[in-house]
Amino acid sequence: MSRRLAVAITLSAFVSVALLVNAVFWCPIGPAISINNSPHGEPTPGDVFLGLAFWIALTLAGSSLAVRMPGGTLVDISFAPIVAAMSLGGPTVAGVAALVGTTQTRELRGEVPWYGVIANHSLIMVPAIVGAFLLQAIPGRSLPIVDSLATLGAAAVFFSLNFVLASAFLSLRSGQRFSTPMKADAGAWANMLALAPVAWLMAQMYLAAGWWAVLLFAVPLYTTRLAYQRFVEVREMFTETVRSLAEAVDKRDTFTSGHSHRVQKIAMDIGRVMKVGDEEMEALEWGGLLHDIGKIGVPDSVLLKQDRLTREERTIMNSHPALGAEIIAPVRRLAPELPIIRHHHEWFNGSGYPDRLVADEIPRLARILHVADAYEAMTAARPYRMTPLTPEQALVELRKFGGIQFDPQVVDAFVKTKWAFELADPGRPEVRDIPTIGQAAGLLGGSGEPDSTRPNPATA
Numbered sequence: 343m344s345r346r347l348a349v350a351i352t353l354s355a356f357v358s359v360a361l362l363v364n365a366v367f368w369c370p371i372g373p374a375i376s377i378n379n380s381p382h383g384e385p386t387p388g389d390v391f392l393g394l395a396f397w398i399a400l401t402l403a404g405s406s407l408a409v410r411m412p413g414g415t416l417v418d419i420s421f422a423p424i425v426a427a428m429s430l431g432g433p434t435v436a437g438v439a440a441l442v443g444t445t446q447t448r449e450l451r452g453e454v455p456w457y458g459v460i461a462n463h464s465l466i467m468v469p470a471i472v473g474a475f476l477l478q479a480i481p482g483r484s485l486p487i488v489d490s491l492a493t494l495g496a497a498a499v500f501f502s503l504n505f506v507l508a509s510a511f512l513s514l515r516s517g518q519r520f521s522t523p524m525k526a527d528a529g530a531w532a533n534m535l536a537l538a539p540v541a542w543l544m545a546q547m548y549l550a551a552g553w554w555a556v557l558l559f560a561v562p563l564y565t566t567r568l569a570y571q572r573f574v575e576v577r578e579m580f581t582e583t584v585r586s587l588a589e590a591v592d593k594r595d596t597f598t599s600g601h602s603h604r605v606q607k608i609a610m611d612i613g614r615v616m617k618v619g620d621e622e623m624e625a626l627e628w629g630g631l632l633h634d635i636g637k638i639g640v641p642d643s644v645l646l647k648q649d650r651l652t653r654e655e656r657t658i659m660n661s662h663p664a665l666g667a668e669i670i671a672p673v674r675r676l677a678p679e680l681p682i683i684r685h686h687h688e689w690f691n692g693s694g695y696p697d698r699l700v701a702d703e704i705p706r707l708a709r710i711l712h713v714a715d716a717y718e719a720m721t722a723a724r725p726y727r728m729t730p731l732t733p734e735q736a737l738v739e740l741r742k743f744g745g746i747q748f749d750p751q752v753v754d755a756f757v758k759t760k761w762a763f764e765l766a767d768p769g770r771p772e773v774r775d776i777p778t779i780g781q782a783a784g785l786l787g788g789s790g791e792p793d794s795t796r797p798n799p800a801t802a
């Protein structure tokens with residue numbers, strides 16, 4: 343556990359306890375939480391306790407159905423009973439329901455470390471008590487319209503504060519940016535606000551008809567939970583399908599099995615060093631996997647040929663970036679990956695393919711992928727070079743062809759990744775004449791495919 347995470351957990355635990363103690367001392371439990379809402383006389387302590395136990399039980403049931411979203415935050419329908427309990431009983435009830443009701447079976451089985459338990463509970467307790475204090479401070483709640491709007495406002499504060507805190511903890515724990523889980527799961531969390539009116543209605547039904555009527559809300563809440571689960575499952579299915587597709591392409595050639603996965607890792611590490619945005623990182627993730635998808639359309643007689651390719655065969659092989667972009671184009675979800683796939687064989691000096699773009703004309707992510715692709719190809723065995731280059735030799739090649747084949751700034755970034763950790767870096771070459779396109783083509787010796795079956799200056 344990092345020092346910053348330890349400080350954050352300690353702080354959140356302290357704030358949770360302080361808020362709950364304040365609530366207990368300054369905010370008596372609202373009589374509306376009583377399980378027997380008789381219009382005559384004060385509720386008995388037993389009825390209040392039973393009412394509190396009822397809402398805690400509902401919260402526990404909701405917590406057991408939590409769904410983990412792609413960004414890593416948890417979405418669970420227990421927020422609805424917490425908001426209802428907040429509306430009926432005030433800050434103390436909200437705090438106790440959040441503290442006890444969010445207990446997970448994983449925690450009881452000892453599968454969550456103690457600091458994780460503290461973080462999980464305080465992340466919900468603090469927003470719940472803060473929301474309840476705000477709700478209690480709003481006057482005129484005897485009018486249903488005021489009460490409903492006030493409850494929606496308090497729920498919005500509760501959800502938002504919980505989301506921000508959960509994202510901050512995730513960021514501290516995983517090292518990813520604070521904005522990453524927020525952006526990934528913001529849509530789902532915004533939809534959670536739809537639970538707020540349901541929560542208010544649950545509280546009204548509890549008051550008007552009794553505890554049993556609240557159980558009728560189990561159906562819409564469970565349906566909501568199913569919708570989140572389906573969303574996650576569909577996304578996972580999409581991810582696995584894309585992975586399988588990339589692996590299928592790699593496996594056509596036994597020498598390139600796992601190539602796309604490794605290129606993806608290297609490209610993302612370079613992206614992190616270059617501080618590319620979250621959306622660009624996602625594009626690198628998918629683009630890394632799918633960059634050679636166009637090889638589906640290259641016949642085995644060309645793809646697996648060990649002898650020198652003829653001019654026609656070379657043309658077919660070099661068509662794979664454009665072909666890959668055509669294959670992916672109908673998939674709207676993969677639109678950001680298209681430039682990466684199409685331009686991952688462009689050279690910095692303009693002698694690559696398919697569009698002969700020069701320097702900054704080449705999309706930055708394609709320049710990143712090109713370096714990752716070449717490094718992986720050089721350090722793996724190929725039919726034309728059974729003994730792969732060592733990482734040191736590969737780095738020398740990347741440096742040598744910086745400004746010719748590769749963007750020198752991307753190579754600089756690669757040097758700072760773990761892939762080049764402790765390698766002797768020859769540094770950027772001395773100022774030199776950049777070869778013309780014709781000279782570069784000569785250097786290629788008729789080849790431009792660094793990750794395929796042909797050597798080029800950077801891979802031979």
Ligand SMILES: [Fe+2]
Nearest residue numbers: 633634687793
């Ligand atoms: Fe390629």
